[in-house]
Amino acid sequence: MAINAIGGPGPGHAAHLRVEAKTVVAADVVALTLARPDGGRLPDWTPGAHIDLVLPNGLTRQYSLCGDRWDAHTYRIGVLREPDGRGGSAFVHDELREGDLVGIGGPRNNFRLAPADRYLFIAGGIGITPLLPMIVQADLLGIEWRLLYGGRTRASMAFLDELEPHGDKVTIAPQDEHGLLDLAAWLPAPSSGTKVYCCGPAGLLDAVERHCADWPPGRLRTERFVASRDNGTTDAFEVELRRSGRTLTVHRNQSLLQALGEAGVAVLSSCRQGLCGTCETTVIEGVPDHRDALLDDAERAAGDCMLVCVSRAHSRRLVLDL
Template sequence: MSAYEAELVVDGRESVADGVLALTLRHPLGEELPAWEPGAHIDVVLGPDLERQYSLCGDPAERHAWRIAVLREIDGRGGSAYVHAELRRGDKVRVRGPRNHFALEPTPRYRFVAGGIGITPILPMLAAAEAAGAEWTLLYGGRTRNSMAFTEELGRYGDRVTIAPQDETGLLDLAPVLDGLPDGTLVYCCGPGPLLDAVEASCPGGVLRVERFRPREQETGPDGEFEVVLERTGRTLTVFPGVSVLDTVRAAGVEVLYSCTEGTCGTCETDVLDGTPDHRDSVLTDEERAAGETMMICVSRCRGARLVLDL
């Protein structure tokens, strides 16, 4: 699986909320960047073993610039701290992508729910829904009004957008948004885990699309030994307990794309040709899991003794 990869220049650096920086990235030679659709993200390589995924939150029609927004996470793993402390206008960063596991599906009406930095993939979705003539609303929550990015930009949509800072209104009231959804409505939600869990509990089956920044808690099967057949080379590898498929194939010298190693970014998605995956990712929908056609090899395993992968 190939993907665009290049060093881009930080051409803009703007504070868009307390603790949130928006960065504009351009090609150093002014070349066009790959096309993308709302919901897409890119991998940003910040240093050795420091790679993060950020949603594209600009205008897909702008082919010469990508915009991302980065929340400074006090208890994070170092990526956001590096961006806020080290990246300056004129610096170069290596990026890969874009990839999209949160695509906006066409439908007559949408309900969007965003929490905090979860507004980033939702922002271009609103413009796309508006351009398509769909009926839509957005419920957007955060800790405080000053911590919520892009509120001024959202002002152009009027009363279709509800801004609900927790210190002013309490926890988001989901009932008015999610109760009695008309036929043909899709719900798109991105934000912290507790918000996603609450929305999932409130939505009828089949209407919800989510993107998670952290792995979901879930029950998994046994962490036993199994075999992986690499169809392209005919090699058979043993995946031992406590070792991922990703680490196993990389140790055997097979080059594969990967990034988060937590099952949230989708970079390592691999086609399954035979066998039943034990899905442990936070990317695939229930329908995609049931189909068993792909798996995230950084976290998912096998429900039997053997998997055949398109590697």
Template structure:
């Protein structure tokens, strides 16, 4: 009979959380252009210190470049000065700032205990906005890249049991999660799908876990059997899913009757119905930038992010679709009309933060900590 070592689980996951708490601080694919727990758990979302700002900002050198699947590169990055990199927990990602001026997010997918290097994987996106193509065509061993991070909007929380579902390049944030679950002695299993066997990265690493990992390329097995894998709602389990929108939507449907907070997802693109858009009857809003001492009028056709940038106030941004979290900003006053695909229901209800690339005010005025 399987028994979880609760103390080991708590120690492993809490250690990752505590390391990340000391830092002031998914995505691996470019944005689409068109219970009964027996372990005391940390909060269900990453603490503010790990979500805002960057723990490290500087230049790293590419130590290795490997092709790990059709169209997928694995890059190992190390700081040029040799100083240790910031600690991170499974689910974290970094920003890679390319010479072309674009910024992309990539999940850290190597061993979390290593402090001298980070590993990321990059899927070449022929129909993307050029970031992944530039990396595939230009980055070699010895290439220097500007990076920021890590940040974590997809943290692993303690549980008796984990069900991981990965699709394509969405396997990357799940790799350190499976390693942490294994180290803690937790019960876990992974369902991993992709277009073809050759397109699925890191299979040799996962093979070491034996029957805990189920590999199902679509050209041989069809769509993933989510009902068979997830089973009935389990109050002691947490589900983690990363991959294409269709996969995440299907997992959300299967988990609709699970206890609140059981499902944790990371998206590559905004969820259906949450794409940034000008709503009918949209009105201009007034946005006060408290720290900068200025007030802006943001017309319906302009995002708060764009208005802030045009006012000359520096703010991080990348996807502009409400999925990466780079532009997450603290709200001092006002009610937010959340239109992102990242914040939890609890965070939206709290109303003390917003993604200014897509979200606006429910009323006529917002005060931001900018």
């Protein structure tokens, strides 16, 4: 695995940051504050950015930056314990200690805050993390905004104390108190100057996308934690690597990234879940079967790039710029 470096010695090396603080911020949610061991400056970032967290046990996970972007010396992330996860969040909660070193890649931003006259923010659970810096940015620019924040229970919802000063701009709606979020009341007919940003579990994002299905392109932006891998065909397909002049077969039981790796073709990758964008590759010919949670509708329709860790092919053959 190779990731973007923060001040590391070269490609494929991650910088190591120290866990300065580990704080419980809600039931099953901890916040980590990270800093360079020498106290040096960290790269700047923008609202919506995330980092790769390379844990001491070798696992790599992606987390949104949710701290003060004007603090040049620390990063903050929020980590939800995932009972059905693959071990990364459990390690953070149970094993990681203040003073430990972790590898860091990035920051990268695939969920940028685009200019708008007003914003509607919708968060579900830990999906509040990328929206916190967006709210700060909107306030700094004097732009009107509102936030609808749902969760299983009030105790499970992180960073409520930071949202309290915003008063009635924020609607807190725990499911055990209010039921499912009332999206119909929250999302009226779209106006030309309004953009909606939503992050949270798949059920919430699916519901928001259904509600906004007839909206003009670009009004809704979502960020998912898990990519959809079950759509489309699983048939084998051929891939021509234009620059190297090679042709590979991607079999039913392997990903395109795996096929490339087995053929000795190096492609940078990190999350391997279609979430981070590290493995984005240019498509010269053919029709990709996009299974990521990153590209927007316009990028998918253009068909000139794909995330090779999870996506496959609708056509029998793809030609890639590799």
